[in-house]
Amino acid sequence: MKFGILVNEGPYTHQASDTAYQFVKAALAKGHEIYRVFFYHDGVNNATRLTVPPQDDRNIVKRWSELAAQHKLDLVVCIAAAQRRGLMDKSEAKRNGKDADNIAPGFRISGLGQLIEAGIQADRLVVFGA
Amino acid sequence: MSEENAGGVAKKFLYVNRKAPYGTIYALESLEVVLIGAAFEQDVSLAFLGDGVYQLTKGQDTKSLEVKNFSPTYRALEDYDVTKLYVEEGALQARGLSESDLVVPVEVVSAQRMAEIMEGQDVILSF
Numbered sequence: 001m002k003f004g005i006l007v008n009e010g011p012y013t014h015q016a017s018d019t020a021y022q023f024v025k026a027a028l029a030k031g032h033e034i035y036r037v038f039f040y041h042d043g044v045n046n047a048t049r050l051t052v053p054p055q056d057d058r059n060i061v062k063r064w065s066e067l068a069a070q071h072k073l074d075l076v077v078c079i080a081a082a083q084r085r086g087l088m089d090k091s092e093a094k095r096n097g098k099d100a101d102n103i104a105p106g107f108r109i110s111g112l113g114q115l116i117e118a119g120i121q122a123d124r125l126v127v128f129g130a
Numbered sequence: 131m132s133e134e135n136a137g138g139v140a141k142k143f144l145y146v147n148r149k150a151p152y153g154t155i156y157a158l159e160s161l162e163v164v165l166i167g168a169a170f171e172q173d174v175s176l177a178f179l180g181d182g183v184y185q186l187t188k189g190q191d192t193k194s195l196e197v198k199n200f201s202p203t204y205r206a207l208e209d210y211d212v213t214k215l216y217v218e219e220g221a222l223q224a225r226g227l228s229e230s231d232l233v234v235p236v237e238v239v240s241a242q243r244m245a246e247i248m249e250g251q252d253v254i255l256s257f
Contacts (some may be wrong), residue, residue, distance in 0.1 A: 006255070041159055041257075080162060109141065112166040119253040120141055130156055130257050 003027055003038050004118030005037040008026070009129030010045035011060035016129025017046050021063060024128065028071055036074045036118040037064075039107075041130060044082045047075070049104035068106030075107045075112045131191065141160040141252040142173045147182035148256065152192060157185045160199055160257035165203075168210035175251075176207075177244060179204070183221045186232040204234050218244050 005024060009016035024034055039046055051061045069074050077087060083096070089109050093101040103109065119125045145164050151157045166173060178186060185201070192199040207213070213234040222228060222238065229238055239247065248254060 008257075040163075041155065081159060112163050113170070115163065115226065116143075116167040116170045116172070119143060119255070125253050125255070127254075127256055 001027075002033045002035050002121070003125045004035050004115075004122030004125040006118075007037065007039050007043040007046060007129060008016075008116060008126045008127065009051070010042035011051065013042075015128055016057075017043065017064075020021065020128040021060070021067065024129070025067065033036055034071070034073055034120045036114065038115045038118055039077045039082055040112075040115065042085070044077045044085055044087045045068070046109040047077045047082075047087055047104050048102045050102050055111045057101065065104050065106040066116055073106070075102070077107050077109045078115070079109050079111055082109055140172045142175070142250065143253045143255070144165060144175045144177055144248060144251040146177045146179060146248075146254060146256040147185055148180045149185075150181040151185040151190065152195055152197055156257045157182070157223075158198075160255070161200060161203055163255065163257075164207070164212060165210060168212055171203060174212050175212070175247065176212065177247065178217045178221065179244070180221050181225075183217055183225060183227060183232075186215075186234060186236065187215070187227065188233050189232055201233055207234065216244060216247055 005020055007017050007020045011017050027034060046061060046064060048061060053059050064075060067073060088098060088101050089103040090101045092109060145160055147160055148163060149156045186204060190199050190201045215234060216239050217236045219238050219240050229236060
């Protein structure tokens with residue numbers, strides 16, 4: 001089956017990102033396809049490469065990046081939600097006159113159309129959080 | 131814009147709104163998805179449950195909150211061909227509201243009917 005995934009909550013505060021990650025891993029292990037993982041609302045905070053969690057805890061952001069590299073996952077961060085919350089890639093930083101960017105490897109910033117498209121293309125869109 | 135509808139066949143999208151309009155950003159960002167999604171020419175419905183019914187109430191005044199009153203946007207949904215708005219009857223009643231308190235025409239439905247509406251969808255986005 002082809003899954004679309006929506007993550008609506010940020011890391012650590014809420015379980016949504018952890019559960020989504022475990023779901024994606026389990027689905028891939030069973031031979032399913034992950035069409036896209038879309039990060040919305042505070043979920044965009046899962047994409048900051050500047051998180052430094054305690055060493056004895058899981059690194060949620062790094063875990064997503066590694067899974068993306070391993071399985072060529074499409075991790076998409078909503079641009080409107082990201083801009084509100086200070087998440088940006090190099091080109092967005094430049095366009096908005098900011099002196100830094102903070103998007104972790106494997107994530108890309110794009111529009112909400114990518115979420116709708118995931119809903120259209122996937123057999124199931126599974127929502128985590130909110 | 132039919133080229134955006136890559137599959138050719140429209141899917142049934144239901145946006146479920148469960149939260150009050152202010153206090154959290156869910157209602158506003160849900161509405162943003164609805165507006166963007168309208169360009170994809172899918173079969174779109176909105177459902178309002180629980181505190182979500184407050185999103186549609188008339189006379190919202192957010193001045194002292196210093197946040198934007200986005201309730202007029204619901205009136206613009208018609209221009210995006212988003213006309214199927216379902217409000218759960220019990221949610222209105224529990225909050226002392228009736229259809230006349232809302233900014234847009236809606237269909238007030240029972241919890242049972244709402245369940246049937248949800249059952250008939252392809253994609254449900256819950257905010």
